[in-house]
Amino acid sequence: MKMFKRLAAQTALALVCFSAAAQDKIAETYRDATARIIAEATSPATAANAWNRLAELTDKYPARLSGSTNLEGAILWAADQMKRDGLAKVRVEKVMVPHWVRGQESGAIVRPYPQPLALVALGGSVGTAGVEAEVLVVKSFDELDARAAEVKGKIVVYNVVYDEAADPIVAYRQGTQYRGSGASRAAKHGAVAALVRSVGPIGHRTPHTGGMRYADDAAKIPTAALAAEDAEKLQRMQDRGDRTTVRLVLGAQILPDAESGNVIAELPGREQPDEVVLIGAHLDSWDLASGAMDDGGGVVAMWEALRVIKRLGLQPRRTIRLVLFTNEENGGRGGLAYRDKYKEQLAKHVLAMESDSGVLPIRGYDFAGTDKARAVMAQIAGLLAPLGGTAIGDRFDGADVMPIIAAGNVPAFAPDIDMHRYFFLHHTPADTVDKIVPAELARVAASMAAVAYIVADMPGTLDRAPVKVTQ
Amino acid sequence: MKMFKRLAAQTALALVCFSAAAQDKIAETYRDATARIIAEATSPATAANAWNRLAELTDKYPARLSGSTNLEGAILWAADQMKRDGLAKVRVEKVMVPHWVRGQESGAIVRPYPQPLALVALGGSVGTAGVEAEVLVVKSFDELDARAAEVKGKIVVYNVVYDEAADPIVAYRQGTQYRGSGASRAAKHGAVAALVRSVGPIGHRTPHTGGMRYADDAAKIPTAALAAEDAEKLQRMQDRGDRTTVRLVLGAQILPDAESGNVIAELPGREQPDEVVLIGAHLDSWDLASGAMDDGGGVVAMWEALRVIKRLGLQPRRTIRLVLFTNEENGGRGGLAYRDKYKEQLAKHVLAMESDSGVLPIRGYDFAGTDKARAVMAQIAGLLAPLGGTAIGDRFDGADVMPIIAAGNVPAFAPDIDMHRYFFLHHTPADTVDKIVPAELARVAASMAAVAYIVADMPGTLDRAPVKVTQ
Numbered sequence: 040m041k042m043f044k045r046l047a048a049q050t051a052l053a054l055v056c057f058s059a060a061a062q063d064k065i066a067e068t069y070r071d072a073t074a075r076i077i078a079e080a081t082s083p084a085t086a087a088n089a090w091n092r093l094a095e096l097t098d099k100y101p102a103r104l105s106g107s108t109n110l111e112g113a114i115l116w117a118a119d120q121m122k123r124d125g126l127a128k129v130r131v132e133k134v135m136v137p138h139w140v141r142g143q144e145s146g147a148i149v150r151p152y153p154q155p156l157a158l159v160a161l162g163g164s165v166g167t168a169g170v171e172a173e174v175l176v177v178k179s180f181d182e183l184d185a186r187a188a189e190v191k192g193k194i195v196v197y198n199v200v201y202d203e204a205a206d207p208i209v210a211y212r213q214g215t216q217y218r219g220s221g222a223s224r225a226a227k228h229g230a231v232a233a234l235v236r237s238v239g240p241i242g243h244r245t246p247h248t249g250g251m252r253y254a255d256d257a258a259k260i261p262t263a264a265l266a267a268e269d270a271e272k273l274q275r276m277q278d279r280g281d282r283t284t285v286r287l288v289l290g291a292q293i294l295p296d297a298e299s300g301n302v303i304a305e306l307p308g309r310e311q312p313d314e315v316v317l318i319g320a321h322l323d324s325w326d327l328a329s330g331a332m333d334d335g336g337g338v339v340a341m342w343e344a345l346r347v348i349k350r351l352g353l354q355p356r357r358t359i360r361l362v363l364f365t366n367e368e369n370g371g372r373g374g375l376a377y378r379d380k381y382k383e384q385l386a387k388h389v390l391a392m393e394s395d396s397g398v399l400p401i402r403g404y405d406f407a408g409t410d411k412a413r414a415v416m417a418q419i420a421g422l423l424a425p426l427g428g429t430a431i432g433d434r435f436d437g438a439d440v441m442p443i444i445a446a447g448n449v450p451a452f453a454p455d456i457d458m459h460r461y462f463f464l465h466h467t468p469a470d471t472v473d474k475i476v477p478a479e480l481a482r483v484a485a486s487m488a489a490v491a492y493i494v495a496d497m498p499g500t501l502d503r504a505p506v507k508v509t510q
Numbered sequence: 511m512k513m514f515k516r517l518a519a520q521t522a523l524a525l526v527c528f529s530a531a532a533q534d535k536i537a538e539t540y541r542d543a544t545a546r547i548i549a550e551a552t553s554p555a556t557a558a559n560a561w562n563r564l565a566e567l568t569d570k571y572p573a574r575l576s577g578s579t580n581l582e583g584a585i586l587w588a589a590d591q592m593k594r595d596g597l598a599k600v601r602v603e604k605v606m607v608p609h610w611v612r613g614q615e616s617g618a619i620v621r622p623y624p625q626p627l628a629l630v631a632l633g634g635s636v637g638t639a640g641v642e643a644e645v646l647v648v649k650s651f652d653e654l655d656a657r658a659a660e661v662k663g664k665i666v667v668y669n670v671v672y673d674e675a676a677d678p679i680v681a682y683r684q685g686t687q688y689r690g691s692g693a694s695r696a697a698k699h700g701a702v703a704a705l706v707r708s709v710g711p712i713g714h715r716t717p718h719t720g721g722m723r724y725a726d727d728a729a730k731i732p733t734a735a736l737a738a739e740d741a742e743k744l745q746r747m748q749d750r751g752d753r754t755t756v757r758l759v760l761g762a763q764i765l766p767d768a769e770s771g772n773v774i775a776e777l778p779g780r781e782q783p784d785e786v787v788l789i790g791a792h793l794d795s796w797d798l799a800s801g802a803m804d805d806g807g808g809v810v811a812m813w814e815a816l817r818v819i820k821r822l823g824l825q826p827r828r829t830i831r832l833v834l835f836t837n838e839e840n841g842g843r844g845g846l847a848y849r850d851k852y853k854e855q856l857a858k859h860v861l862a863m864e865s866d867s868g869v870l871p872i873r874g875y876d877f878a879g880t881d882k883a884r885a886v887m888a889q890i891a892g893l894l895a896p897l898g899g900t901a902i903g904d905r906f907d908g909a910d911v912m913p914i915i916a917a918g919n920v921p922a923f924a925p926d927i928d929m930h931r932y933f934f935l936h937h938t939p940a941d942t943v944d945k946i947v948p949a950e951l952a953r954v955a956a957s958m959a960a961v962a963y964i965v966a967d968m969p970g971t972l973d974r975a976p977v978k979v980t981q
Binding site for chain 2: 094095098099100101102109152154157241242243244245267268271272275276279463464467468469471473474
């Protein structure tokens with residue numbers, strides 16, 4: 040998951056026709072259709088069907104990491120199911136993806152108080168047959184730099200607390216700085232490995248995996264997520280004056296890129312089929328997770344949105360295109376491949392919608408685009424009060440559609456979700472379908488269906504302009 | 511943890527002197543001393559010291575399962591610390607304990623959708639180099655019996671839901687029936703292994719271990735706790751009609767009994783040193799846990815109780831004896847050995863107190879003994895309002911003192927704790943000191959200190975009578 044805080048419209052260049060008068064009446068025009076969509080998408084039968092589909096996906100194909108047989112199985116399964124659903128133009132578009140595998144791994148305190156540590160390699164880490172060294176625990180990059188002279192030959196432990204009182208996304212972003220670049224920052228000072236306190240709330244001493252990147256100008260040292268409880272323990276030991284030695288074994292390997300694909304299906308537009316509302320989510324997951332919340336729930340919500348519109352016989356003016364992206368978690372190649380394949384058509388992508396923040400209570404929505412377009416989206420969101428909040432914020436979140444926003448000035452929209460439960464499960468084996476509440480899944484599907492339908496059907500398209508992406 | 515619902519006084523035979531008049535004024539007599547004890551035990555400095563002691567115990571000697579070097583290390587450490595504390599008659603009394611070891615273990619679905627299962631052997635299980643069989647999921651013993659014809663050659667999975675809405679102890683007791691005897695019940699119908707859904711609330715797909723017992727008249731088949739999420743998954747697969755094959759490897763072994771010990775320290779009574787108020791908790795823990803809540807917190811609370819009384823210079827009329835029992839978790843040999851060693855002195859054990867329900871908010875207290883004695887305890891509990899509830903229930907809980915209650919009619923007392931957080935962590939790697947709140951630990955210590963002091967000092971001893979133990 041990547042995000043940016045604000046998309047600032049830089050010029051007022053309207054790229055497509057904007058029928059201001061007609062768009063003033065959108066709420067009025069689509070009130071009845073929205074009510075029908077919400078009723079259908081949130082009916083107990085629809086909610087149960089959607090949940091069962093998510094259960095089937097995650098039971099049969101958990102651990103859908105790029106390069107895995109499970110991800111490829113899920114892709115074929117999804118395409119097959121889409122055909123059975125009667126969706127149009129079902130296809131798998133080839134994408135080459137990174138192929139990192141975890142292997143056997145373990146960590147332990149070997150001196151002075153031998154005991155196992157709860158840790159998991161971070162995605163992208165190199166492996167190690169075994170590295171054993173004294174640990175240096177630091178609470179920040181500042182402390183690392185201040186103690187640079189002590190780092191050489193050590194295993195650096197970043198004990199950065201995930202602030203459970205903060206907005207989850209704020210706490211998460213702080214943590215991911217350490218997860219993402221902690222290894223290289225430590226390596227520059229001579230560390231032999233880096234352990235990063237799990238980015239997530241404390242639960243069952245469960246480390247959360249996630250992606251990391253090596254800097255070009257530092258040695259590539261092995262790196263793992265460490266359970267918060269264990270980071271606290273190593274901190275206490277250091278504070279007591281113990282010199283603690285840890286041993287780390289990571290069987291991780293980076294294999295040659297593998298073939299994967301984006302799964303696509305459509306509901307063709309009745310008048311301007313070349314104009315597209317994209318609704319997307321990502322089918323891949325981390326290897327340790329079933330990927331029910333991240334992002335199977337988004338996949339099923341978007342998919343169900345398309346099915347509900349079709350089932351109600353609501354063929355909109357424009358095409359709605361469902362894209363299940365591959366490789367969001369450790370590369371973003373699915374989003375990049377889509378951008379490249381459709382680069383000539385991005386001007387006709389009227390809106391990109393993404394669900395990758397969990398299928399949980401809806402606080403509102405986020406939009407990236409011009410103020411004029413935002414006013415239209417606010418009208419539409421106003422119709423969605425039965426599903427949760429209706430406010431439109433500007434903290435758009437969606438790694439897979441980021442490339443087409445940047446390349447094509449495509450306006451973008453996403454649900455703004457209460458992510459507390461999301462980050463509890465995030466990137467752990469606990470991300471399983473039993474944590475998904477059918478009614479919450481259904482409400483996300485309903486909101487996405489209504490918005491996609493209205494924007495695909497309304498008179499004129501959304502105002503758009505070049506935007507500056509601030510990550 | 512074992513418990514019984516009610517101790518019914520069967521005769522009115524008072525074994526020791528009971529000075530009714532003096533005991534009517536206990537609250538009045540001990541109000542000031544109790545206030546001093548509470549103030550001292552709950553001061554921030556005392557709370558921090560107690561928490562730090564618990565952190566040191568569990569950081570240095572986690573996984574204190576009977577027979578382990580960590581348990582023996584903890585025993586020596588505790589005895590040494592008690593001597594440094596200036597406590598009297600510090601000793602380790604030898605106890606031979608069962609020695610079960612876990613070994614390497616794993617479980618996986620091998621067909622039709624290969625994936626790992628989250629499971630851990632139950633304590634006492636035999637090992638298996640590998641058993642692979644189709645699973646049969648049942649929701650109860652009734653369902654097992656009804657489907658007896660299908661069991662032969664299968665791995666039985668007990669998918670018994672832990673009722674998170676119920677009183678935790680009620681939910682726990684239901685689950686432990688399956689954990690304790692599920693293997694033998696399945697083996698009688700020809701099962702080759704048994705997996706028991708974790709007894710505890712859903713968290714991070716973390717299986718909770720715990721003890722089990724084989725029946726004499728059934729084959730000993732390997733058995734493990736299965737994460738709740740995985741039990742639900744196997745249930746869904748069965749409900750969909752999948753024939754699911756699971757492979758189970760358990761490296762568990764039962765080794766010859768090992769030497770261990772109960773750690774004992776005393777505050778000698780000033781007038782009747784041969785009369786004893788026992789305050790106990792258990793030092794051993796499951797191998798997967800740090801044993802901070804179960805039962806390091808109880809250990810430190812009782813220990814701190816004794817230190818607070820001593821620090822305040824309050825030498826009571828009778829002796830207060832601190833007993834850190836060994837082997838509560840998988841044998842109860844510490845409690846049995848204490849009973850046997852002190853069998854001639856049990857008539858002079860005036861009260862047995864145990865803390866093994868966590869150091870969490872105090873709802874009240876539980877007492878096992880005569881109504882007359884209960885009335886005295888109610889007076890004492892009435893002084894403890896600043897620490898939480900003051901009601902006295904009859905659901906006494908304390909596996910280690912059970913043998914002396916049964917053998918010696920010793921009245922028994924324990925805090926009645928809100929156990930919701932306890933069972934979330936119970937018997938998992940998540941039972942770590944960071945989950946312990948210093949002020950909550952301090953309040954349990956304060957309550958135990960006040961009750962122990964008053965009963966050890968008051969005029970006369972508690973009424974007592976033979977009791978019927980109903981487990």
